[in-house]
Amino acid sequence: MDEEIAMQYFSYGEKEIARLAAEDPVLGAAMDRLGRPDRVIFPDLFSALIRSVVGQQISTKAADTVWNRMQDALGNDITPDVIALAGADEIQQCGMSKRKAGYICGIADAVAAKKVDISTFRKKSDEEIIKELTVLPGVGVWTAEMMLLLSMERPDVLSWNDLGIRRGIMRLYDMPSLSKSEFEILRNRYSPHGSVASIYLWEIAHTDCW
Template structure:
């Protein structure tokens, strides 16, 4: 499968650097990091649920097993036919397998109309997704950023983004109010800021 990456360029970088010179200096240092996106909305949603509360390595292993079994095209119909018992055997909890099958059923029955998401606002999508058991605000925000490529997503619910902020600004703690001040500074290109904050959070030395 050909990898696709979040699309951004010099315009977004220049605006962020002008609004936040500290972030601007970090962007100069880091160059232009790439972030893989997952354009298929259903499989991206399932992949996010698979990855909840486990390491990236473990999530990639489970997802790889699912792709080996079902191919690249993991559809709601495939998941519904498989059932929770089969899904659990890829290495996840029974509860998580149940969530995944519940999401698939909601998509098949149009309880959640994923096909309409590209025309809906961020707030509408978050509201619609979070009615589903197993889908919280973070999962919805990751779909907005890493599937729909919405330009201004900075997630308080993402530990990596908060850690990146704390490292970038040399903070020992980060309140919600401080986070919101920074997030407003990054607008309207918060998603690009998020990509850099993830990079800062995971770089060996900063």
Template sequence: MKQLFQYGPAEIDYLKKRDKKLGAAIDEIGMIERTVNPDLFTALVASVASQQISAKAAETVCARLEDQFGIISPESIASATEEEIQKCGMSMRKAGYIRGIGSAVTEGRLDLSALRELPDNDVISQLTALNGVGVWTAEMLLIFSMERQDVVSWGDLAIRRGMMRLYGKETIDRAAFERYRKRYSPYGSVASLYLWEISHQ
């Protein structure tokens, strides 16, 4: 059974009080169901494997990884060759990144369980120290694996497009983005779900 990002009346009521335009969009759209993967390692591997390819292609690559390795674990990935990982349908560079992540965990350079106790910015700092993991990837893991509640990604073009559509702007600069982000806090991740939806309308 798929696990969904959890939010409810408290978060919705807060956002509607803080921002009338967002509140109207929430009423129109209704509840949004987005799946999460609480296994941080497999979520991290899938995020790197999925970079710069379509959602359908990403599903195929992740399915091939499961076929190849069974349970995707730090041990199974670290003990594989880059060629074995690459055969699952990705570039050799991505295969190297993924193997490097497995090695970082098995060698103790990255403690995934300890990440859950850290504030968001420290999680981002640790994850972006890995080759192949940028700020946007780390932020998506905060939302869709760790279910952190207050993430609005400046680096996500769809988030910015959603803001522009919601507020009737042709462009949005960093200062305006930060004003909206602070307005949504501490439920920025829920606002992000709606901004993504608005961006596709």
């Protein structure tokens, strides 16, 4: 199947856009200017989790490069068994640190042993999933939030820990800095459609001619 056809995108529409615009006219004007950006999602929970770990503290472009190398080396279907068979050394050779490769192997072992049962996640709240995932070495709140947003399509994820989102906020409102309390005001304003706000804030952060 052609890769472009196989891609899936975060589902949102006029209802979410209109609600955000009504709550925040500044964001509303930006959304009108940007149109309706697509955001690729990764429905398989395990591979999405590993992809989030790969993306920790590196640019989106670098993360895509490493992930593509992993798929070239291990195959498109990244499962706990595939990770275990490859081992940390082969994973590290895809372009990451030894520590991160070790985290990935540890996560695969934990999921295979059902120490973390990701098959139950779709029945759980965001907070419950974050709590379970962040017990795993190498999985912080940001990693869990990216899985919630970019795999599970949870509707109200706005991550303080994401540099792109914070940068998008500062560009949108012409702010030289952003405090956690200022961020929380916006998080509450955007709720319950924080994930759609995140998609637009990422777009704002990476639009050259903003």
